[in-house]
Every structure is written in structure tokens, then in C-alpha cells.
Amino acid sequence: MKSDARKSLNVLSSAPLSPYKPLSQDKDSTRLVRVKAAKADDDPIICNLFNVEFGEKPKFHALSYMWGDGQASCDILLNGAAFGVRQNLWDALRYLRTHAADTSYWIDAICINQDDLAERNRQVRIMHHIYFRADTVVVWLGKKYAEYEAGLPDLRKLVHCRPSNKEPKLEPSDDQSKSDLSAAQQPREDAQQRKLAEELYHDGYWNRLWIIQEIGRARNIKVCFGNSVLKWNLFIHFITHHNIGSQGPVRLDQQRQKRYTGSSTLLQLLEDHKEALCQDRKDKVYGLIGLASDATGFIIDYGKSLYEIWTDVMEFMNKHDLFADKDIVEVGGLVKSMLMDANCLPLKQVLRQYAPDTEDTTIITGPQDFKAFELQAAMLGCVIFVGPRPHEIVGNLNKVDKWTEQVQSNYKNDLGHAHRESDSLVSAVLDLGDSILSNKCFDCRSIIQWSVRSDNYRLEVIHNNHSWISELQIGSSGQLQNENISTEQFSSDHLRLFQMWDRRKGQAPCKMGLASGNIRCGDLICWLRSPRRAVVVRPRQLAISSNVWELQVVGTAVVTEDLREQDLSCSQRVEWDKNRLKLTIYLDAATIFILLA
Structure with missing residues (x-):
């Protein structure tokens, strides 16, 4: 039908540049469009677009349809201006012109100036009001269903009613309602009728995200397909009668019925759709x-x-x-x-147009701030040695020997298991390669800091270990600053091998791993329920002899057994926190995002 859509192109091309007049900034308003009746089917589609204020209680219908892919290559005349729409909307406008011309409609692709970002933001923000205030939401499934009329004579009866001497409406007459009901309730197993029901049920329209709002907020709904129209309840009856499935329109109808029962929370909607x-x-x-x-x-x-x-x-x-x-x-x-x-x-x-703005990187020192996300963690151990970078393990055997010496020194009472884990860690570094390892851990210093007291016996992580942590931090001071940095650049240069210990458990099952490069002795390695990455928590005593400690997440880590895990965004293993000291930690959104990388 593109030849029809292009008819009178010369007339359209001489039209004004833009059909839009600015919406009021002082009053809530939108635009409505009317489709002008035509004498012939192949006449150009001519529409009138006008601004309305909600305070005027405008009467209108809202169109719900699939935008479709591709360019807006079909032309209409909108307020005298050439305006491009996609094929499916062009078909819908032609249908409405034939069956319900001169009715006011709200159609997103036409009534919102899509090139005006500020207007688009404002109008999308109030779309739930628009679909609620519409007298009827008109669902357009497409013109292809007209092909069923030849084999289903009853389908021809499901048309728009045009009472004499009255404005054309989408409302059927009382007699037609009875006819609709009779046609929709017929329990026939006619193959052609079932084929129609199956195609309607599987229509791509039902996969659209926007219909969740458009159908969910509607007070009255008409479903238009081919040349036919059905009220929503009759359409659903027709579909469910054929027992095709519980998805698509059937699921949407159930959600409409439950919209006031708590199933419409943001979290539930995100999960469901x-x-x-x-x-x-x-x-x-x-x-x-x-x-x-x-x-x-x-x-x-x-x-x-x-x-x-x-x-x-x-x-x-x-x-x-x-x-x-x-x-x-x-x-x-x-x-x-x-x-x-x-x-x-x-x-x-992060793609967006640059806009000058004040970037807030202020450290937040209270967990009550909405930017502070509270999570429960389990401590794997405290870092007792910070080892070499991955590329040093690969190319510097002296570094490997020093690493092994530390393994012998730190795990004297569990040397067999320690050497096995060390060999597994070194093997992973050798096998995985620099580019893969570089995506295992990230330097991500959270902007959230929180305070705890070492004399709080309920907080065992700090209460039982604060003296030992202080000794580790003091003893390793300057250890990394005195190193000679390689002039050769590696993508995993920001990573470090580390060894850790849990004094309470003695023979800890996890003893070492790979962490972001800013890891230090005295840092705590903690697991979360999700994902498989651990976080590096740095405790800092505010003053000598002070009982107040400040904690902050400064990076991420991966224990040896997880290094070969391809997807570290998965959940922890079962009983991840069993028999481990618990710690409540606080992260900002940026750090959570990095954990999911």
C-alpha cells in the first residue's frame, strides 16, 4: 500500500515545515489529532492536530499499536505539513478514517513532538494519565486479519456502527452488542476460526512493553483487527475459548484484574515484564x-x-x-x-549528549542516605600478604618464589591445602591470559563510609580482630610504595594476588585470590549473596586508642576457586555465609554496577 501512502506527494512536499505549536508550560496539556473523512480510499490521509488542556476535560480516544521497524516512509498531511509515519500507523489512520472519522485521538507518534526532548520527557511522564482519561483505548492489531472475512461470515458483523445523523463512534449499537456476544461465544471448533484466534493470540503486539501501561490504565478498550472490532471482554472470551495459552492477551487481562492487589509495584513489574x-x-x-x-x-x-x-x-x-x-x-x-x-x-x-552539570563525588559518611545501599556480607578473611601482579607471576620466577615462600610462612599448619590452592591460582593466571584476568576485578572505591565501634562485642569482625588489623596495617606500611613498576604496560596491571587468614577458623577453605590493585594488608575480603565477586573492605582506626573505626569498600576480589568462572555475576554457592563472621556493609550504586560487570 506504499503507492497509496505516497499519493499526492507533490501536494505534501509543498506543505509547511512543522505541524507543531508549543504546548503550554503553565498548564498541563497535550495534543489531539482528528482524521478527516475521505471520499475515496486512495485519497491522501489528512489530519488536524490541535493543543488541548486537561482542565478542559477533552473527550478523546487513545490509540495503542505497534510502531514497527524501519523508517517513517508513509506520508500524511498534518496541519498542512508533510509528516512521515510508519506503515502500521498509516494503516491504522486509514482504518479510523473509514470507520470512525472526525473523532479526536491521542496517538503518541503524532501528538508528541519526538524531536523535542524536553517535551518528550514531559509527555511520557504523564502518559499514564492520558490512557486513563481516554474514553476508550483503541487497540490496533493490523489490517492483515481482513483476509479471514471470506471464510468467516460472522466476522463481517463485527464492524463499527454508524448511527444515522450522529457522529461516527467506536461504540456498537445494543443490537450489535448482542450480535458480537453471540458471535464471540459460539463454541465452534471451526478450523478457520481457531486459526484466527491463534494468530491474534500470537500477534507481536502483545510483546510490546508499552501496552502494559496502555491496557493497564484503560477504562474501556476496543480491539480492532482487519475491518472488525470487539470490546475487550468479548475479545478475551474469544481467545480463551480456544484454550491456546495463558500468555499474551490472556496474561494482560489477568494483570488488569489484579492491578489493585499489589502486583503493580515497580519491582514486580520489572520482574514480570x-x-x-x-x-x-x-x-x-x-x-x-x-x-x-x-x-x-x-x-x-x-x-x-x-x-x-x-x-x-x-x-x-x-x-x-x-x-x-x-x-x-x-x-x-x-x-x-x-x-x-x-x-x-x-x-x-554512558552514551549521552554532554550537558554541563555539577558532579557530586562527595564522600557520604552516613548509612541513612538513599545513595547508601545496605547489604549483608560474610568475611572470608583478612589480607595478610599482598603479592605480585599477574604478569609478574608469568615472567618473573623470582616473584613466584617469593610468593611461595610467603605461602610456607603464612600457612604452616595447613601447608598441603595452601600449596594446592597456590598452584591452582598460579595455573589460572598462566592459562587465562592478561585480557581475561583484567575483567575479573576492578578498582571501585565506594563513596560510602560508615563507622563502627571496636568495643561492640556484637560486631565480631572488628571486635575480635581490631588489634590484629592494626598490626597488619602498620607492619605493611610502605610495602607497595617501594616497588619498581614495570615500564611495560599490561591490562591486568591493576590487579594483585593476595593471601588472607581467618584467625577464628584457623584452616580456612579460601586462603588466596586476585584483587584490585589498591588492596592492602589489613583489608577484609567479604562475600555477598550475589555476585561471585567479593568486595574489599578497608577498616581505618580514626585515632590511636580510639574505639571508632571507619569502614569503606575500596575494590573487588575473586577467590581462587572462582577465577575460572566465566560469569561472575551469578549468585554465591549454597551456604556461602555458613560459619562465617557477618558484617553489614554499605555500597553506592556505582560499586554495585561494577560488581555486576
């Missing part, structure tokens, strides 16, 4: 905000990068205590997977 599709990955979050029962106040800004949006979600949920009993890092992984696919490289994660 992680596979939903949208053109802009930012809509994986923004498309759910309007439907979430606990997301009022969340700021929508399409100018932000994917990473910034991820941070916004995490900090918003933390500020409003929305994590429930879910693991914070696992939720972070869920949101990250929705916004960024596996091939989303760091540059794409």
Missing part, C-alpha cells in the same frame, strides 16, 4: 513507571544515559524502600539486563 519489547531500551524502565503503584515522583529523562537511568532506578528504590526482601545486587542485575544487553559495551552504557 523483563522480556517485553520496545524500540528504545530506555522504555524498558520508563514504559513501566506510569503503571507502577509505588513509582510516583520518578523522573523521566530521555537525555540520560542507560547507566544513569539504571542508577536512578536503584537509588529511587532504595530511597523509598522498594527492594522488599529481594537481594539488592540481584535486582540491580535484573534492571541492568533490561536496559543493556550482553553486547552493550561501556561506551554505549
Whole structure:
């Protein structure tokens, strides 16, 4: 039908440049569009776009449809201006012109100036209000279903009603409602009818993320397909009668019924709709905000990068205590997977237009701040020796010998297991290579600091070890600063091998590993429930003889047995915290993101 869409191209090309007039900045407003009736099917589609204020209580329908891929290559005339739309919307406009012309519609691709980022932010922010205030949400599934009319005569009865001397509406007459009900409730197992039901059920429309809000907020819904229209409840009856499945429109209907029962929290929506599709990955979050029962106040800004949006979600949920009993890092992984696919490289994660702004890197010293995420950790041990870099293990045998000497010195009572783990660690360094190792650990100093008291006997990690930690820190002072740094550059230069000890357990199962390069003796290696990376926590005594210690996460680490793990974003092994000292730690969003790398 592209030849039809291109009809009268010369007329369109001479039209004004833009159909948009600025929306009011003082009053809540939007735009509506009317499709002008045509004398012939191949006449150009002519639309009138106009601004309205919500205070005027405008009457309108809202269109819900698939944008589709490709360019907006089909032309319409919008306020006298040439305006390009995609094929599916062009088909919908032609359908509405035929069956319900001169009705006011809200259509996102037309009513929002997509080139105006500030307007787009404002309008997307109020879309849940728009779909709620619409008299009817009109679902357009496409023109392809008209082909079923030849084999299903009853389908021809499911058309729009045009009462005489009245404005065309999408509402069927009472007689037609009965006809609709009769047609939809017929329990026939006709093969053609089932084929139609299956195609409707599997329509790609139901995979769209935006329909969760568009259908979820609607007060009345019409489903249009081919030349037919059904009320939502009759459409669902027709689909469920054929017992095709519980996904697609059936699942959406169940969610509509449960929308006031707590299933519409932001977290639940993120979990339920992680596979939903949208053109802009930012809509994986923004498309759910309007439907979430606990997301009022969340700021929508399409100018932000994917990473910034991820941070916004995490900090918003933390500020409003929305994590429930879910693991914070696992939720972070869920949101990250929705916004960024596996091939989303760091540059794409931070991609955005530069805007001068004040970057806040202030150290936060209180765990009550919404930027401080509280997690429970289990201490594996305290660092007692910081070893060589990976490339030194590979090319400097003297460094390897010194490492082995320290193994003998530090693990005299468990030497067999210690040598076995050391050999496994060195083998991993030799086998994995520099580029793979460089992605195992990261220098990520959290901006969150928190204080504990060493005289608090409930905090065993510090209470039982503070004197020993002080000795280790003092004894190793200047150890790394005096080293000769290689002039040859390696991508894993920021990493260090380390040895650790848990005085309480004696023969600890994990004795060594690889950590970010700023690791120091006296640092604590701690596991979280998720992911497989450990965090490096640095305790610092505020003053000599003081009982107050300041803690901060300064990097990440991987124990020997996890070095060959391909995906370190997975959860810890079962009983990861069994018989280990517990420690409550605090991280910022940036550090959680790094843990998920």
C-alpha cells in the first residue's frame, strides 16, 4: 500500500515545515489529532492536530499499536505539513478514517513532538494519565486479519456502527452488542476460526512493553483487527475459548484484574515484564513507571544515559524502600539486563549528549542516605600478604618464589591445602591470559563510609580482630610504595594476588585470590549473596586508642576457586555465609554496577 501512502506527494512536499505549536508550560496539556473523512480510499490521509488542556476535560480516544521497524516512509498531511509515519500507523489512520472519522485521538507518534526532548520527557511522564482519561483505548492489531472475512461470515458483523445523523463512534449499537456476544461465544471448533484466534493470540503486539501501561490504565478498550472490532471482554472470551495459552492477551487481562492487589509495584513489574519489547531500551524502565503503584515522583529523562537511568532506578528504590526482601545486587542485575544487553559495551552504557552539570563525588559518611545501599556480607578473611601482579607471576620466577615462600610462612599448619590452592591460582593466571584476568576485578572505591565501634562485642569482625588489623596495617606500611613498576604496560596491571587468614577458623577453605590493585594488608575480603565477586573492605582506626573505626569498600576480589568462572555475576554457592563472621556493609550504586560487570 506504499503507492497509496505516497499519493499526492507533490501536494505534501509543498506543505509547511512543522505541524507543531508549543504546548503550554503553565498548564498541563497535550495534543489531539482528528482524521478527516475521505471520499475515496486512495485519497491522501489528512489530519488536524490541535493543543488541548486537561482542565478542559477533552473527550478523546487513545490509540495503542505497534510502531514497527524501519523508517517513517508513509506520508500524511498534518496541519498542512508533510509528516512521515510508519506503515502500521498509516494503516491504522486509514482504518479510523473509514470507520470512525472526525473523532479526536491521542496517538503518541503524532501528538508528541519526538524531536523535542524536553517535551518528550514531559509527555511520557504523564502518559499514564492520558490512557486513563481516554474514553476508550483503541487497540490496533493490523489490517492483515481482513483476509479471514471470506471464510468467516460472522466476522463481517463485527464492524463499527454508524448511527444515522450522529457522529461516527467506536461504540456498537445494543443490537450489535448482542450480535458480537453471540458471535464471540459460539463454541465452534471451526478450523478457520481457531486459526484466527491463534494468530491474534500470537500477534507481536502483545510483546510490546508499552501496552502494559496502555491496557493497564484503560477504562474501556476496543480491539480492532482487519475491518472488525470487539470490546475487550468479548475479545478475551474469544481467545480463551480456544484454550491456546495463558500468555499474551490472556496474561494482560489477568494483570488488569489484579492491578489493585499489589502486583503493580515497580519491582514486580520489572520482574514480570523483563522480556517485553520496545524500540528504545530506555522504555524498558520508563514504559513501566506510569503503571507502577509505588513509582510516583520518578523522573523521566530521555537525555540520560542507560547507566544513569539504571542508577536512578536503584537509588529511587532504595530511597523509598522498594527492594522488599529481594537481594539488592540481584535486582540491580535484573534492571541492568533490561536496559543493556550482553553486547552493550561501556561506551554505549554512558552514551549521552554532554550537558554541563555539577558532579557530586562527595564522600557520604552516613548509612541513612538513599545513595547508601545496605547489604549483608560474610568475611572470608583478612589480607595478610599482598603479592605480585599477574604478569609478574608469568615472567618473573623470582616473584613466584617469593610468593611461595610467603605461602610456607603464612600457612604452616595447613601447608598441603595452601600449596594446592597456590598452584591452582598460579595455573589460572598462566592459562587465562592478561585480557581475561583484567575483567575479573576492578578498582571501585565506594563513596560510602560508615563507622563502627571496636568495643561492640556484637560486631565480631572488628571486635575480635581490631588489634590484629592494626598490626597488619602498620607492619605493611610502605610495602607497595617501594616497588619498581614495570615500564611495560599490561591490562591486568591493576590487579594483585593476595593471601588472607581467618584467625577464628584457623584452616580456612579460601586462603588466596586476585584483587584490585589498591588492596592492602589489613583489608577484609567479604562475600555477598550475589555476585561471585567479593568486595574489599578497608577498616581505618580514626585515632590511636580510639574505639571508632571507619569502614569503606575500596575494590573487588575473586577467590581462587572462582577465577575460572566465566560469569561472575551469578549468585554465591549454597551456604556461602555458613560459619562465617557477618558484617553489614554499605555500597553506592556505582560499586554495585561494577560488581555486576
